Amino acid sequence: MKQQNNKETEQYIRWKSRRSELSGYKKMYYMNTEDGDYLRADSSSGNDTVRLYVELESDGGAGYISIIKDGKITVEKSSISNKFGNFSDKFSSKSDMFSTLPDVSFIKIIGGNYGITAKKSTADRLKETRRKYFKETQVKIFRQEEVYVPKSTSRRVQIGLIDLLDFLIGVTLSFAVFLAFNYNFIAMGITSAAFGILIGTIDIFVRKKELVATKMVIFILAGAIFYVYGHFVVYF
Numbered sequence: 001m002k003q004q005n006n007k008e009t010e011q012y013i014r015w016k017s018r019r020s021e022l023s024g025y026k027k028m029y030y031m032n033t034e035d036g037d038y039l040r041a042d043s044s045s046g047n048d049t050v051r052l053y054v055e056l057e058s059d060g061g062a063g064y065i066s067i068i069k070d071g072k073i074t075v076e077k078s079s080i081s082n083k084f085g086n087f088s089d090k091f092s093s094k095s096d097m098f099s100t101l102p103d104v105s106f107i108k109i110i111g112g113n114y115g116i117t118a119k120k121s122t123a124d125r126l127k128e129t130r131r132k133y134f135k136e137t138q139v140k141i142f143r144q145e146e147v148y149v150p151k152s153t154s155r156r157v158q159i160g161l162i163d164l165l166d167f168l169i170g171v172t173l174s175f176a177v178f179l180a181f182n183y184n185f186i187a188m189g190i191t192s193a194a195f196g197i198l199i200g201t202i203d204i205f206v207r208k209k210e211l212v213a214t215k216m217v218i219f220i221l222a223g224a225i226f227y228v229y230g231h232f233v234v235y236f
Helices: 002-014 086-090 104-110 122-133 159-179 186-206 213-234
Strands: 016-019 025-032 038-042 049-056 064-067 071-077
Touching: 016 086, 038 104, 049 086, 064 086, 064 104, 159 186, 159 213, 186 213
Parallel strands: none
Antiparallel strands: 016 025, 025 038, 038 049, 049 064, 064 071
């Protein structure tokens, strides 16, 4: 592969260009091959015609002319006898060389005649291979921007009106039991702790909401404090 690429590069370098001296033509490329052949291509001023010329060492230096206009061969003749004829094989034998013309506009006008087509680079050939044998899939990548969230607020739960009502009911119920049982702190403590466990269960299984742990802790902790106070302080 590397040798082939180097050979193609040498062919590009071998082509030389200058202004065409032919009437009606503006630019030409020419080269001498390793076999002693001479190749030439002239482009018309209107950019619609290419004149190809070959001198073949194998034919004793005989020259042949082909004029192609807009992709159609209009003239084929011998430069020595000036006779018209079919000399396609003379140009086809040098199609690999003509295909390395540095100016792509020449090759476009030639239109694939004689097998002359633009040489694809290695990168282009690889792209064609990938398109032929591998299906391209578009993958959408969603970029998620990193946002710093303090640990103290990353799991913060919003306290709503229902939670405030729960607090009010719990406090009212506990205080009512406290009065009903003749200022009994133990009863109030048990009621408060039981309400905390009950309301937590309702939040999880009935309301289907994230547990507000603070609410449970407050009632259970308050209940424990009232229970200890009533059992160990008041009665002892």
